[in-house]
Structures are given as structure tokens and as C-alpha cells.
Amino acid sequence: MSKIIIGLVGPIASGKGVTKKYLETKYGAKHCKFSTPLRDILIRLKIEISRDNIIDLSTMLRERYGQDLFSKVITSDASRLDADVVVVDGVRRLDDIEHLSTLPHFHLIKVDADPKVRYERLKIRNENIGDSEKSFAEFMEDHERETEATIPEVMERAEHSLINDGDLEDLYRQIDSLISKIG
Numbered sequence: 001m002s003k004i005i006i007g008l009v010g011p012i013a014s015g016k017g018v019t020k021k022y023l024e025t026k027y028g029a030k031h032c033k034f035s036t037p038l039r040d041i042l043i044r045l046k047i048e049i050s051r052d053n054i055i056d057l058s059t060m061l062r063e064r065y066g067q068d069l070f071s072k073v074i075t076s077d078a079s080r081l082d083a084d085v086v087v088v089d090g091v092r093r094l095d096d097i098e099h100l101s102t103l104p105h106f107h108l109i110k111v112d113a114d115p116k117v118r119y120e121r122l123k124i125r126n127e128n129i130g131d132s133e134k135s136f137a138e139f140m141e142d143h144e145r146e147t148e149a150t151i152p153e154v155m156e157r158a159e160h161s162l163i164n165d166g167d168l169e170d171l172y173r174q175i176d177s178l179i180s181k182i183g
Contacts, residue, residue, distance in 0.1 A: 002104070002105050003083070003084055003104075003105055004085050005079075005086045005100065005103050005106045006023070006085065006086070006087050006106075007088040007091045007106065007108045008088065008091060008111055009108060009155050010111035010151070010155065011152075012118060012122060012142060013113075013119070013122040014111045014164055015121075015162070015164035015171060016090070018168070018171065019111055020089050022175055023085055026172075027084070027179060028084065029083055029086060030082070030087070032077045032087075033088075034074055035054055038057050038058055038061075049128065050128055050129045050130060051128045051131075051142065051145075054128075054147075055145060059146060059147075068095045068099060070096065071097070075102070075103065092148070092150060092154065093150045094150065094153065107160065107182050108157055108159055109158055109161070109178065110155040110161050111164055112155070112162070113164040113165050116136070117164075119134075119136050119139045160182070162175065162178070
């Protein structure tokens with residue numbers, strides 16, 4: 001099998017992380033995540049890892065060094081990973097896929113779910129400080145933030161879709177079907 005690079009795009013708590021973990025477990029995938037360099041910087045600087053701080057740092061770095069800064073980094077990382085399947089998590093902007101789409105066997109996959117389902121998942125996973133206390137209105141406001149606002153436009157460019165409104169087995173069946181189709 002040729003190396004497959006899968007970019008995952010979707011709104012907050014749609015199931016991108018679950019999809020990535022399943023691909024790692026079943027297909028031996030390795031991954032890159034757009035937020036990893038940002039989290040690394042915040043940890044190194046001993047600054048709280050919150051959605052606000054990640055967004056602020058991302059905005060500042062992209063304004064200073066170019067909107068495609070992270071696309072260049074992640075494209076390089078993805079192409080160097082030694083695996084048949086590489087998952088790129090956290091695609092958010094058209095600039096993010098500018099360089100990735102030049103890689104052979106790159107596939108953009110959208111992962112989506114009903115907003116109320118996603119809200120409940122966000123509260124349970126509590127990935128960022130304050131997530132478990134958010135109201136549904138605050139959760140929906142987060143979708144208007146600079147880092148989230150362009151996701152629907154990128155989702156329109158996706159070649160394939162995973163609809164994650166059901167249980168894990170349903171999602172896994174969709175992923176397996178997709179891998180057999182593109183692999």
C-alpha cells in the first residue's frame with residue numbers, strides 16, 4: 001500500500017480524535033496535530049493550556065510568520081513519518097491544506113456530528129481548561145472564533161465524510177469502509 005495521508009477537518013468535538021485513535025490502533029497510523037507545536041510552546045513557557053491561549057499564540061505566529069506557517073511544519077512532519085497511514089488532525093483553514101494537498105495520496109476527510117452531541121462530548125473529555133463548565137451558548141460562540149470560523153469552508157473541500165452521530169461501532173465501520181476505498 002502506498003503511504004496514505006489523511007487530513008481530518010471538523011468542528012469542535014466532532015470525533016477527529018476518536019477517528020485518529022482508531023486509525024492508530026487498527027491500521028498502525030502515526031499522527032501529527034496542528035495544535036501540538038502550540039501546546040509545546042505553552043508548556044515550555046509555563047502558560048496555561050487553554051483554548052484562548054492556543055488561539056492567541058496561533059494568531060500571533062501566523063500573523064508574524066505567514067498564514068501557512070503550520071501547514072509547512074505539518075506537511076514536513078507528515079511526509080517524514082514512517083507509516084503506511086498518517087493522520088493529520090486539526091485542519092482548520094484553507095492555508096492548512098495548501099501544502100498538504102501537494103503530497104501524493106493526501107485525502108481530506110470531514111468528521112461531523114450534531115452540535116448537541118458534540119457539546120456533551122466536549123464537556124466529558126474536558127481537554128482544555130474550562131471546557132467542562134461551558135454552557136451550550138458558549139460552546140456555539142466558540143465556533144465563531146478565528147480558529148473555528150473557517151472550518152465549514154475547509155469541510156466543503158473534503159473528499160469524504162464521516163458522520164459521527166451514532167455509537168463507536170458505527171464510526172469504526174465508516175472508517176474501515178473509507179480506508180478500503182482510498183487504500
